[in-house]
Amino acid sequence: MDHEISEILKQQGIERFGFAELNRPLTMDFYLSWLADSKHGEMSYLQTHAEKKSNPQLLLPKANSAIVVALSYLPHPEPHVSKSFKAARTALYSRGKDYHHWMQARLNEVCGALKLKYPKYEFLSFVDSGPVLERDLARRAGLGWIGKNTCLIHPKQGSLFFIGEIYTNLSLKNDQPMVTDHCGTCQKCIEICPTGALAERSLDARKCISYLTIESKSVPPRELRGQIGDWLFGCDLCQTVCPWNIKFFKKEIYLESQELNRADLVSDLNFILSSSNKMLAKTFKDSSLSRASGNKLKRNAIIVIANKKLIELKEMVTSYQEHKYFSELCLWAIKELNDGAVNSHCVRPSNLRE
Numbered sequence: 001m002d003h004e005i006s007e008i009l010k011q012q013g014i015e016r017f018g019f020a021e022l023n024r025p026l027t028m029d030f031y032l033s034w035l036a037d038s039k040h041g042e043m044s045y046l047q048t049h050a051e052k053k054s055n056p057q058l059l060l061p062k063a064n065s066a067i068v069v070a071l072s073y074l075p076h077p078e079p080h081v082s083k084s085f086k087a088a089r090t091a092l093y094s095r096g097k098d099y100h101h102w103m104q105a106r107l108n109e110v111c112g113a114l115k116l117k118y119p120k121y122e123f124l125s126f127v128d129s130g131p132v133l134e135r136d137l138a139r140r141a142g143l144g145w146i147g148k149n150t151c152l153i154h155p156k157q158g159s160l161f162f163i164g165e166i167y168t169n170l171s172l173k174n175d176q177p178m179v180t181d182h183c184g185t186c187q188k189c190i191e192i193c194p195t196g197a198l199a200e201r202s203l204d205a206r207k208c209i210s211y212l213t214i215e216s217k218s219v220p221p222r223e224l225r226g227q228i229g230d231w232l233f234g235c236d237l238c239q240t241v242c243p244w245n246i247k248f249f250k251k252e253i254y255l256e257s258q259e260l261n262r263a264d265l266v267s268d269l270n271f272i273l274s275s276s277n278k279m280l281a282k283t284f285k286d287s288s289l290s291r292a293s294g295n296k297l298k299r300n301a302i303i304v305i306a307n308k309k310l311i312e313l314k315e316m317v318t319s320y321q322e323h324k325y326f327s328e329l330c331l332w333a334i335k336e337l338n339d340g341a342v343n344s345h346c347v348r349p350s351n352l353r354e
């Protein structure tokens with residue numbers, strides 16, 4: 001039966017997968033202590049999900065196994081979106097369509113094909129947002145080890161992939177052993193993290209740029225703003241520094257922004273700040289960037305403007321000063337711009353903004 005399932009997955013174009021028994025995650029205690037230390041910040045859903053993460057049968061009664069799938073995002077499988085930036089720096093995973101939609105749809109198709117073959121059994125798929133401890137599950141399915149950057153890494157494919165899974169009441173045999181830890185004495189991810197968010201295999205989300213630019217609704221604390229650098233959405237540093245990604249992606253990954261055209265960056269950030277939130281939502285509807293609301297994108301843009309000393313956008317930043325959410329951030333950004341200003345010409349603030 002396991003062989004037939006493998007064939008169905010391959011027919012559906014899924015090459016990298018494994019099976020895991022559905023029981024309490026091996027790292028559940030770590031997860032609970034991580035929550036108890038409040039390292040999840042504002043992501044209260046992680047707390048709510050704890051019970052179902054611990055007991056997968058609460059999601060699908062009598063579930064025995066999970067089919068765990070890894071899909072690489074370099075190159076991005078769904079790169080075409082209505083608008084992408086020319087120069088603003090966004091995480092590699094986000095440079096395409098929102099995987100919560102297309103990957104979920106692909107897994108739903110796989111569930112459909114499995115149901116056809118095994119009509120008496122149940123299949124339920126999740127991608128990212130479900131109450132599943134995905135890295136733990138994928139590790140148990142033999143898809144990689146958990147690195148010191150907390151990412152799941154495969155010795156032959158690096159870590160630049162998404163994880164999704166299908167719960168089922170079929171009993172599937174796990175035929176891939178867990179991958180042994182290949183981090184050794186390396187500490188590169190911990191050393192490069194600009195905000196010091198990483199300790200070995202534990203990430204303080206409250207300090208992670210990915211959290212600060214995507215998940216958190218708050219304006220980042222002053223002491224972390226400078227470290228966000230030019231990241232507009234997400235961060236890849238602890239992965240792009242990893243020798244296991246460098247080995248497989250070589251010239252496709254960068255630590256620094258690629259040679260940036262300042263005018264393009266100004267144009268991207270100006271677009272964000274001069275658009276209404278409604279317009280931003282419409283523009284990025286199909287893209288991963290839709291995970292951040294208009295105000296979050298604007299907040300991030302103001303931080304990048306300050307950090308990159310884009311004095312051309314000072315007037316635009318100033319135009320947000322009266323807005324309750326942005327006012328303290330604007331004061332900080334204007335001070336940063338004044339401190340580092342070299343030359344100035346203003347961009348006309350748009351009346352499209354809310």
Ligand code: B12
Nearest residue numbers: 027091128134150151152162163201203208210211234235
């Ligand atoms: C919340 C969340 C975040 C938070 C917190 C991340 C974190 N490391 O905790 C933030 C917003 C910061 C984030 C960032 C990113 N995320 Co995220 N995130 C999640 C989410 C929804 C939950 C993760 C979670 O429960 N975190 C809590 C901590 C405690 O759990 P954990 O990270 O899984 O850590 C486990 C290990 O560290 C392990 N562990 C701890 N100590 C030890 C010790 C030993 C010896 C061992 C073996 C294991 C071990 O136990 C922990 C609990 O199981 C998952 C999807 C899901 N449903 O699981 C995606 C997920 C983990 N994210 C993903 C991605 C792609 C990212 C980013 C790369 C996006 C980006 N470029 O900006 C970054 C990577 C940052 C990083 N270094 O982790 C992918 C990871 C794929 C992979 N190859 O690992 C996932 C699986 C989404 C998906 N479906 O593909 N994310």
Ligand code: SF4
Nearest residue numbers: 193208209235237238
């Ligand atoms: S994603 Fe960036 S900020 Fe977050 S832990 Fe990795 S290097 Fe640090």
Ligand code: SF4
Nearest residue numbers: 147148183186189242
């Ligand atoms: S950078 Fe080094 S320590 Fe960090 S995950 Fe990669 S191999 Fe492990």
